[in-house]
Amino acid sequence: MKAGFLPKLLISPSAFLTLVCVYGYIMFTVYLSFTTSTMMPSYELAGTASYVRLLGLENWQASLSNLGTFSVLYIVIAGVLGLAFAILIDQKIRAESLFRSIFLYPMALSLIVTGTAWKWLLDPGVGLEHTLRTLGWESFSFGWIKNSEMAIYCVVIAAVWQTTGFVMAMFLAGLRGVDSEQINAARVDGAKTWQIYLRIIIPQLGPVFVSAFVILAHMAIKSYDLVVALTNGGPGRSTWLPSVFMYQYTFTRNEMAVGAASSVLMLLAIGLIVLPYLLSEMRKVKNG
Amino acid sequence: MADATASTHAAPHAHGASGPATSFGIGRIALYALLIVLAFFFLMPVYVMVVNSLKPLDEIRSGNLMALPQAWTIEPWLTAWSTAQIGVQPTGLKPYFINSFLMVVPAVAISALVGALNGYVLTQFNFRGAHLLFAGMLFSIFIPFQIVLIPMAKTLGLLGLAGTVKGLVFVHVVYGISFSTLFFRNYYAAFPGELIRSARMDGASFFGVFTRILLPNSAPILVVTVIWQFTNIWNDFLFGASFSDFSSYPLTVALNNLVNSSTGVKEYNVHFAGAFIAALPTLVVYLLSGKYFVRGLMAGSVKG
Numbered sequence: 268m269k270a271g272f273l274p275k276l277l278i279s280p281s282a283f284l285t286l287v288c289v290y291g292y293i294m295f296t297v298y299l300s301f302t303t304s305t306m307m308p309s310y311e312l313a314g315t316a317s318y319v320r321l322l323g324l325e326n327w328q329a330s331l332s333n334l335g336t337f338s339v340l341y342i343v344i345a346g347v348l349g350l351a352f353a354i355l356i357d358q359k360i361r362a363e364s365l366f367r368s369i370f371l372y373p374m375a376l377s378l379i380v381t382g383t384a385w386k387w388l389l390d391p392g393v394g395l396e397h398t399l400r401t402l403g404w405e406s407f408s409f410g411w412i413k414n415s416e417m418a419i420y421c422v423v424i425a426a427v428w429q430t431t432g433f434v435m436a437m438f439l440a441g442l443r444g445v446d447s448e449q450i451n452a453a454r455v456d457g458a459k460t461w462q463i464y465l466r467i468i469i470p471q472l473g474p475v476f477v478s479a480f481v482i483l484a485h486m487a488i489k490s491y492d493l494v495v496a497l498t499n500g501g502p503g504r505s506t507w508l509p510s511v512f513m514y515q516y517t518f519t520r521n522e523m524a525v526g527a528a529s530s531v532l533m534l535l536a537i538g539l540i541v542l543p544y545l546l547s548e549m550r551k552v553k554n555g
Numbered sequence: 556m557a558d559a560t561a562s563t564h565a566a567p568h569a570h571g572a573s574g575p576a577t578s579f580g581i582g583r584i585a586l587y588a589l590l591i592v593l594a595f596f597f598l599m600p601v602y603v604m605v606v607n608s609l610k611p612l613d614e615i616r617s618g619n620l621m622a623l624p625q626a627w628t629i630e631p632w633l634t635a636w637s638t639a640q641i642g643v644q645p646t647g648l649k650p651y652f653i654n655s656f657l658m659v660v661p662a663v664a665i666s667a668l669v670g671a672l673n674g675y676v677l678t679q680f681n682f683r684g685a686h687l688l689f690a691g692m693l694f695s696i697f698i699p700f701q702i703v704l705i706p707m708a709k710t711l712g713l714l715g716l717a718g719t720v721k722g723l724v725f726v727h728v729v730y731g732i733s734f735s736t737l738f739f740r741n742y743y744a745a746f747p748g749e750l751i752r753s754a755r756m757d758g759a760s761f762f763g764v765f766t767r768i769l770l771p772n773s774a775p776i777l778v779v780t781v782i783w784q785f786t787n788i789w790n791d792f793l794f795g796a797s798f799s800d801f802s803s804y805p806l807t808v809a810l811n812n813l814v815n816s817s818t819g820v821k822e823y824n825v826h827f828a829g830a831f832i833a834a835l836p837t838l839v840v841y842l843l844s845g846k847y848f849v850r851g852l853m854a855g856s857v858k859g
Contacts, residue, residue: 268679268680268681268755269680269681269682270676270680270681270682271680271761273761274675274676274679274680274682274761275676275682277672277673277676278672278673278676278677278688280669281669281673281692281732281736282688284729284732285688285691285692285695285732285733286691288703288707288710288729288730289691289695289698289703289730289733290691291706292702292703292706292707293698293702293703295705295706296702296703296705296706299705308705308709352593355586355589355590355593358586360586360587360590364845366590366594368842368845369594369597369598370593370594370597371845371848371849372597372601372838372841373597373600374848374852375786375837375838375840375841375848376790376834376837376838377789377790377792377807377810377833377834377837378790378792379790379792379807379810379811379830379833380810380830380831380833380834381600382811383810383811383814383826383827383829383830384600384601384603384604384827384830385600386814387603387607387620387823387826387827388599388600388603388620393615393616393620393823394620395620397619397620398619398620398621399619401617401618401619402619428597428600432597433852436849436852436853437853440853485697488699489699489700491701491792491793492792492793492807495792495796495811495815496792496811496814496815499815510699510701513701513704514701514704514796514797517704517705518797523705526705527705529701530699530701530702530704531702533699533701533702534698534699534702537697537698537699541694541697542694545690545693545694545697549690
């Protein structure tokens, strides 16, 4: 039915807030990234100077390379484990919902809580290393979190722990949607369970793989809380991600234009991943 | 997953091992062994948090993280709650726990109500730009919030809300309505249209349809929305860290402050107790309503 005055009136605050606080603010930040802003916003244009400075900063290059390492490992490991967990859960097991709940509960926790728990678990002075040595394995050594070459892998471990259950839930919903007739036919023909998964079920999960990739990739780019709580970017800048870089340069180093430029690049990266996906999803809904 | 409304109601049939589940072979035993090991690994961090929050500090230093306490104590909990140093003041986490509640309750209530109204308008009425508006809200779910931090800080300053809990409520409502609108829109899109049409024929007003037809049938999606928003807003760190000060820190920021800026002796047991206090509200919600939590996750993960 055609909207009269009242429905339009009621949706207008949301439309206004979205227009201003999402898209208006994005424009504002994009504008700032082309200015000379330092501690406070300045409106004096400086062309692409802040982007040139950003791309030349070692802190930014390190953040990007850390993000590369983190996101590839995070997406692949959480994706593979999520699928594996979903398949294990899909074996008509007893206490299915108990196992599902156990694998999924980290998703309900704040990443600051997750970061705190893993910070001390991975800390050689008090965590796993200390514990195993106390138990008699005296040569055991696990100090990744204190090692600038390895600390980023600690972020991967904690992030995978947090999200694997979520990926599992996505794959499980996909598995349960697969047509069972084909499976029964294959079973009658004598196919083994692993053959059925490999040849019939997994190939039908294409859309879930795409969804999982998009969700995990955008979470990886946005990751901030976990790094702050787990390593606070350290040792040195070995676990800086673009999100940490943005916060540091904008709010503590008084280089607002550079901070703004870094957030624009984060938005671009997410847009490149998310927009094609959203457009294709919306087209599917329209046609279906 | 293309159909966001259907994907959450997957039929409960499994295609794993054929035959009845009672036939226990080597394979089944290995399967359960593997699942139990994995479950142990997933529970371990929370076990460690709880066990070590009940030990004296010297027992953590000399003993191991996995052991049960020898001298049980709730002292770390009391310290974390009421006397631990947060920033410069020995206030414990209590005032910040209260801040988080004062932030989360209005933010969840407002965003859920606005989302329900938006869902109603977007599914039952046509107007120019409706699709564009929804697409715009949908994309805003994914944006990295770093892109809005600077202008939002300026806006909160202009509104006189900088460094207040009210300011945080405002921010969470602004960036929460996209999610709640999405939930309600997808739910109402699948709502039987005849019910609404016949109510209109009987002369029901705009609000009559909403309050007498839609809302009474919205319990499931309302629960999903409230749980989802509660979890997200309670767990938020970035907005809290950017827009609050000592008097208005939410719990996550206070906890991070406690753990990461403590000078001198690191009181692991107090940190673990504090972390568990911060985790408790969302964990309780999860345990009580896991089913709805999963639905929120799935509806939030893919939307059309």
